[in-house]
Amino acid sequence: MQFASSRTITRKMAKPCLTFFFGFIALSAIVEASQCSIKGLPLVRNIGELPQDNYGRGGLSHITVAGSVLHGMKEVEVWLQTFAPGSRTPIHRHSCEEVFVVLKGSGTLYLASGSHEKYPGKPQEFKIYSNSTFHIPVNDAHQVWNSNEDEDLQMLVIISRPPVKVYVYIRGLVHAAHCSKIEVPVLLG
Amino acid sequence: MQFASSRTITRKMAKPCLTFFFGFIALSAIVEASQCSIKGLPLVRNIGELPQDNYGRGGLSHITVAGSVLHGMKEVEVWLQTFAPGSRTPIHRHSCEEVFVVLKGSGTLYLASGSHEKYPGKPQEFKIYSNSTFHIPVNDAHQVWNSNEDEDLQMLVIISRPPVKVYVYIRGLVHAAHCSKIEVPVLLG
Incomplete structure (x- = not known):
């Protein structure tokens, strides 16, 4: 499947589960998927219906799938990001782990290993593609x-330690340190 | 797209990127995607080529997309799990955050909120479906x-605090506490 970033997706309802599994299931109470969990939001959410924004960055669609501010996450945060042809992130770094899973399309990763200083350092270039991870x-x-x-x-x-604090390089230098009080990546540059 | 859990997927190579972006890109050194990062593994990995196992649990395919043991992750871990019709996880709990993104299919989530004790408590039942998250x-x-x-x-x-330590309920009681020294979920029961 491809994730839809529009709201046009029809929600596919699962078939009712009529099978039961010893004590755990015998105690179960059937509730609607619209049952609230945190801050009035449903526990099970249709990603196609979640808010999306580009935060002023052309070609970007960002959806917070599970976030610290909206959903109360404390240790991990998950985003769905879609980049139109030619669009990109700024050169940046952050003091958290980050995992990418490519769902669709292809592109290029520039990575300057060991670059924790004022300058981004010499990057390596990697091809990324559908069904790849890094x-x-x-x-x-x-x-x-x-x-x-x-x-x-x-x-x-996927990032650890939300909300993310991003340092962005502009013209080869660290230009800004910005702590995102809202749960979106800082996409300056 | 659907992630393939078999090794039959053909790797799609991205088109060469011929565009350059000021200082960062001017310094870039083109390397192969097979460039090693940790323990001899490539930084960019084809998920369709990663090892999969069912750990003795019928109907399961588990792939560690990014893990603590294999890939050196310290704060987050990402798995791709496929359950055949009728198959399921055991009733369990763990002291980490966990996020699910449903890529394909549908099913049922049983969740006993606030159940941190000897018994799993009374669960609620939620329908989960393709393109949903919880x-x-x-x-x-x-x-x-x-x-x-x-x-x-x-x-x-997605889980935090890898490797995961799982407590499994069998016949309504916590039966075993197992710390997975290997980076796979404990799927007993």
């Missing part, structure tokens, strides 16, 4: 670019 | 079941 070591400068002219690049992004 | 609060007893007779249930699973 992770960014803590504080390594990096940039993800949709270098495929024909297709969106869609990825699930 | 998370399990720390230490809440839960079970995920592929209750759709016609289709596999495939999910990306």
